[in-house]
Amino acid sequence: MENKRILIVGSTSASLINFRGDFIKSLVKNGFEVFAAAPEFDKKTYDQLIDYGATPIEFKLQRTGMNPIKDAKTILELKKIISNNSIDLVFPYTVKPVIYGSIAAKLCKVSVISLITGLGFAFTGLTLKARVLQRLNEFLYKISIRKNKVIVFQNSDDYNLFLKRRIIKKKNKVEFVNGSGVNLDKYRYRINNNMSDNISFLFIARLIQEKGIGLYIDAAEVLKKKYPNAIFHVIGYVDESPSAIKLEKLNALHTEGIIIYHGPQKNIADHLYKRDVFVLPTYYREGVPRSILEALSVGLPIITTNTPGCKETVKKDKNGFLIKPQNLEELITAMEYFITNKAKIKEMGIHSRKYAEEKFDVDIINNKLISIVKSALRH
Structure with a gap:
């Protein structure tokens, strides 16, 4: 019997490596023929997917905003990819790939396992624009x-x-992964024995x-x-989102010595090894933030918000603190706790690593996903 063909659909080519790389390798190891679709491949990512044993395929996707004509073209392009490569199962993740990939697969009468990796800005409900987008996304999810x-x-x-919100029904087959x-x-x-006054946050x-x-x-x-000896590191890229912080402001704060801005970085592990506490005070609708999982694995205490996706990563008073979204006072209190209780950094870091091993090991996650894929193809 020929190997079953799986099409993984993502919104960026880099995410196929950073977030699905281990999963792709697991699928290949389990005898599946894997096709990995995303917009705008660079040579390094393309070659890396080839090394994993997958076939990279590029398609056009407008990542932000809604343009019905461009979105319809994306669906038709995905439909063509599915048909031309005799795909047996489509595995999309993130909002637009899930919606458009599912519609394209439905047109081809091909099965879909969709991975909901968080609901993003639209489901925060914080602005009129977010509320309008939520209603639109609810409709698109429902039909797809x-x-x-x-x-x-x-x-x-x-x-x-x-x-x-009646996007799905109780009879829908659902699964959960961490x-x-x-x-x-x-x-x-790595064991953190830093007892100096130079406590660093990331x-x-x-x-x-x-x-x-x-x-x-x-x-x-x-x-x-x-x-004055506390250090505040920032890693990330400035995009074109209306709510993006200005690069000029980051550079000014860096010059003043308030923060150390590193820009976007690829060697994230190296930065995590050098820091003491990981901070993500997000109020975005996350799935489970990958950055927190990496910090857990290295052994950093976590400060994040008591919100969906984030709250699953912290055991209260064991490996960090959960704060209320958009609450500056609670954030300052949590960060100050580690500055004044240095021994807790090592203690909570040990618990972070244990929690990563128990719940978030990529092998545990991928074994479950492989099991879900095999079951879906059998039935």
Whole structure:
């Protein structure tokens, strides 16, 4: 019998390596023929997917905004990819690939396992634009994923919201995984014996307000005055989002010594090894943030928000703190705790690594996804 053909659809080519690379390798190892589709491949990513044993395929996707003509062309392009490559099962993740990939697969009468990796800005409900986008996305999800073979969620809050908004029904087949998982060998544990006054904090994310960069900077400005030796690192890229922080502001804060801005980085593990505490005060609708999982694996205490996807990564008073979204006072209090209780950094870091091993090991996640794929193809 010929190997079954799986098409993985992502919104960026880099995410196929960074977030699905281990999964792709697991699929290939299990005898599947893997096709990996995304917009705008660079040579390095293209070649890396070839090395994994996958076939890269490029398609056009407008990542932000809604243009009916361009979106229709994306669906038709995905439909052609599915047909031309005799795909047996489509596996899309992130919002637009899930919606358009599911519609394209339905037109080809091909099964779909969709992975809901968080609901993003549209489901924050913070602005009129977000509320309008939420209604539109709800409609698009409803017409696209209800007939999917399996819908995989990364947290129960997203599932319950889909039920409440009648996007899916209770009869829909659903599964749950703990995020994209983290490679425990790549993000090795290191014991932190730092007892100096140079406690360093690290923020990694897209540099938009919803991810909490503004709150992090405000906290850094307050704490730097009180604890001059504390260090506040920022890693991430500035995009064209209306809520993106200005590069000029980051550079000015860097020059003033309030933060150390590293720009976008590829060697994230190296930066994690050098820091003491990981901070992500997001109020974006996350799945389970990959950056937090990497910090857990290395052995950093976590400060994040008590929101869907994030709250699953912290055991209260064991490996960090959960704060209320957009609450600067709570963020400052949590960060100051580690400055004044240095021994807790090592203690909580040990618990972070244990939690990563128990719940977020990429091998555990991928074995479950492989099991879901095999079951879907059998039936």
